[in-house]
Amino acid sequence: MPTMDADLLALLTTLKVAGLTTLILLIIGTPLAWFLAKMNSRFKVIIEAIVALPLILPPTVLGFYLLLAFSPQYLPGQLWQQATGQQLAFSFSAIIIGSVLYSLPFVVQPLQKAFEQLGDNLLEAGAVLGAGPIDGFFHIVLPLTKASFITAASLGFAHTVGEFGVVLMIGGNIPGETRVLSIALFDHVEAFNYTKAHLLAGGLLIGSMILLALIYLINYTPKQVRR
Amino acid sequence: MSTLTLNLICKLDNFTLKINQSLDLNGITGIYGHSGCGKSTLLRIIAGLNNHAVGQLSFNSVTLQNSTLPNNTVPNNTFPHNKSHHDNNLKNKAIFIPPQKRNFSLVFQDNRLFPHLNVRENLIFAAKRCNNSQLKLDDVIKLTRLSPLANKPVTTLSGGEQQRVALARAILAEPKLLLLDEPLSALDQKSKTNILQLLKQIQKQLNIPMLYVSHSLDELQQIADNLMVLSQGEVINFGAIHQVIHQLNYQSASQTNNQADNQANYQQTSLSLPIKMDKEHALNNHGLATLCMDDGQEIYLPSQIMPSQIIPSQLLPSKSLHETINNKADNKVENEAENTKLTLRCFILASDISLCKTASNNSSIVNHLVGVISKIRITDHNVLVTINCAEQEFFASISSFSLDRLALKPEQTIYMQFKASAVRTFIY
Numbered sequence: 291m292p293t294m295d296a297d298l299l300a301l302l303t304t305l306k307v308a309g310l311t312t313l314i315l316l317i318i319g320t321p322l323a324w325f326l327a328k329m330n331s332r333f334k335v336i337i338e339a340i341v342a343l344p345l346i347l348p349p350t351v352l353g354f355y356l357l358l359a360f361s362p363q364y365l366p367g368q369l370w371q372q373a374t375g376q377q378l379a380f381s382f383s384a385i386i387i388g389s390v391l392y393s394l395p396f397v398v399q400p401l402q403k404a405f406e407q408l409g410d411n412l413l414e415a416g417a418v419l420g421a422g423p424i425d426g427f428f429h430i431v432l433p434l435t436k437a438s439f440i441t442a443a444s445l446g447f448a449h450t451v452g453e454f455g456v457v458l459m460i461g462g463n464i465p466g467e468t469r470v471l472s473i474a475l476f477d478h479v480e481a482f483n484y485t486k487a488h489l490l491a492g493g494l495l496i497g498s499m500i501l502l503a504l505i506y507l508i509n510y511t512p513k514q515v516r517r
Numbered sequence: 518m519s520t521l522t523l524n525l526i527c528k529l530d531n532f533t534l535k536i537n538q539s540l541d542l543n544g545i546t547g548i549y550g551h552s553g554c555g556k557s558t559l560l561r562i563i564a565g566l567n568n569h570a571v572g573q574l575s576f577n578s579v580t581l582q583n584s585t586l587p588n589n590t591v592p593n594n595t596f597p598h599n600k601s602h603h604d605n606n607l608k609n610k611a612i613f614i615p616p617q618k619r620n621f622s623l624v625f626q627d628n629r630l631f632p633h634l635n636v637r638e639n640l641i642f643a644a645k646r647c648n649n650s651q652l653k654l655d656d657v658i659k660l661t662r663l664s665p666l667a668n669k670p671v672t673t674l675s676g677g678e679q680q681r682v683a684l685a686r687a688i689l690a691e692p693k694l695l696l697l698d699e700p701l702s703a704l705d706q707k708s709k710t711n712i713l714q715l716l717k718q719i720q721k722q723l724n725i726p727m728l729y730v731s732h733s734l735d736e737l738q739q740i741a742d743n744l745m746v747l748s749q750g751e752v753i754n755f756g757a758i759h760q761v762i763h764q765l766n767y768q769s770a771s772q773t774n775n776q777a778d779n780q781a782n783y784q785q786t787s788l789s790l791p792i793k794m795d796k797e798h799a800l801n802n803h804g805l806a807t808l809c810m811d812d813g814q815e816i817y818l819p820s821q822i823m824p825s826q827i828i829p830s831q832l833l834p835s836k837s838l839h840e841t842i843n844n845k846a847d848n849k850v851e852n853e854a855e856n857t858k859l860t861l862r863c864f865i866l867a868s869d870i871s872l873c874k875t876a877s878n879n880s881s882i883v884n885h886l887v888g889v890i891s892k893i894r895i896t897d898h899n900v901l902v903t904i905n906c907a908e909q910e911f912f913a914s915i916s917s918f919s920l921d922r923l924a925l926k927p928e929q930t931i932y933m934q935f936k937a938s939a940v941r942t943f944i945y
Contacts, residue, residue: 417565418565418696419686420620420690
């Protein structure tokens with residue numbers, strides 16, 4: 291039974307990492323996407339490229355640089371150590387930061403696209419009726435881009451669940467802290483423990499399938515028949 | 518009476534919008550100009566949706582925008598674009614009341630209803646954000662005839678219905694000034710007529726000053742009390758509607774090479790005359806109604822263009838709305854007086870009026886008016902004759918051939934003839 295507990299622990303860690311990452315991504319990704327959608331400057335493409343980088347970069351590359359940055363020899367790691375008294379590399383916080391960076395485009399891009407598509411017209415209409423920017427965001431933008439928020443959150447969550455390289459590089463393999471499902475699976479395969487590997491791999495496959503189907507179901511609107 | 522004071526410069530693509538004008542907003546003020554003359558931009562500046570403009574804007578001596586002009590004497594073409602842009606952003610911080618705090622409603626050309634809300638919810642959106650609301654939602658729904666549509670999604674409505682919702686929504690914000698940006702341009706003729714009638718009614722009942730932007734002189738002629746004419750970003754005319762339209766007659770005559778002008782402004786006589794009620798019934802047998810000039814001369818016109826048939830009685834205000842309004846409006850007496858004395862706005866094209874040196878009574882033409890020639894303007898082979906008749910200017914365009922043959926001169930007494938069907942309104 292203790293091995294079963296280890297896998298369950300890995301599942302819990304994974305859900306914790308993915309859930310927290312998604313929450314952070316929505317909080318920082320929404321203003322970033324809004325800013326990019328409204329930005330009218332050449333620097334926009336640079337920021338967009340940086341945001342999109344994790345889409346094409348091998349996760350190990352990102353992981354490698356983050357590992358260096360998080361180590362106590364470099365400034366970010368040093369500052370973290372001074373502030374919290376703990377090492378940043380190989381910690382739960384490290385994989386959260388890594389996951390946020392790694393899944394950023396999956397949240398920012400759908401939101402940016404939705405904001406761009408919505409345009410300023412309805413916000414202007416709201417403004418002349420007395421709705422300021424915050425009011426307008428919550429009562430005009432949010433309801434009209436709800437589907438994109440669901441997509442962004444689900445993609446961010448699913449992508450975080452599926453990450454491997456970044457976590458391996460910066461998180462190590464500490465049970466209950468940084469040992470997530472994909473790493474547990476890797477361990478089972480290395481140990482030729484295919485039964486357990488099947489359980490995890492199959493579980494991830496079906497779970498992801500269900501999650502994606504749910505997203506598409508929520509976003510599905512029957513085609514309106516013109517009368 | 519509300520006053521809007523503008524002293525603004527806004528650089529546009531092809532020219533600079535330069536307005537230095539104080540507008541006494543009484544009733545409906547039309548802003549007329551051809552497409553791309555800057556009239557919509559002006560409206561957006563007033564609403565607070567344009568932050569590129571520099572200058573002063575105030576409403577009833579409350580400053581809405583105050584950013585110093587970079588240099589009043591800078592000519593249009595050397596206006597430093599990038600620099601001014603930068604300056605604007607810095608200087609606008611001086612005073613710039615954001616649109617949501619101005620309490621001006623704006624009805625857009627493309628209605629801009631909130632698609633996630635139904636008709637009633639769209640209206641509630643506005644009513645909820647109105648600070649000390651006096652109007653009741655249901656009264657406005659009744660006034661704008663939206664009751665059967667109240668629970669429908671806005672996306673299923675027709676263009677005319679959507680624009681009525683937009684209008685109702687704008688009213689429910691209870692604005693100090695209602696801005697209308699070509700609200701009829703996307704509508705068919707019948708919906709246009711409906712909305713125009715509705716606007717007039719709203720104006721009369723709620724007494725909200727309105728700024729109405731349009732490139733259609735027809736529309737403005739039916740609805741506006743005052744008219745401001747914009748050309749290339751500058752005010753070229755401002756005054757009472759009929760006067761300004763008559764001034765445009767000369768302007769279009771002197772600009773015959775300008776095709777756009779020629780197409781849009783027909784030379785015309787624009788009138789606002791009381792309808793003679795007592796005689797109406799007698800003549801109705803022939804389908805004609807009568808308008809009365811100041812000196813007792815009469816103008817006959819087809820009775821089907823009379824407003825009585827366009828405003829059915831059920832559109833008249835519900836009692837509670839009327840009470841609210843009368844509390845607000847200080848001209849209750851005037852309203853009542855206006856109800857008993859209906860006036861009709863109409864126009865007669867200069868090309869539809871013929872001139873005659875003697876009175877003729879053996880013609881099928883029913884309208885014969887006598888007046889005095891005050892002005893003769895010759896452009897190429899077209900002659901625009903201005904005739905003064907009972908303190909009212911009439912315009913007739915004749916050929917230079919006729920001018921020579923009749924030997925017309927200013928101060929001469931002349932008979933004008935035009936058919937009843939030459940008297941037109943925008944309302945069909």
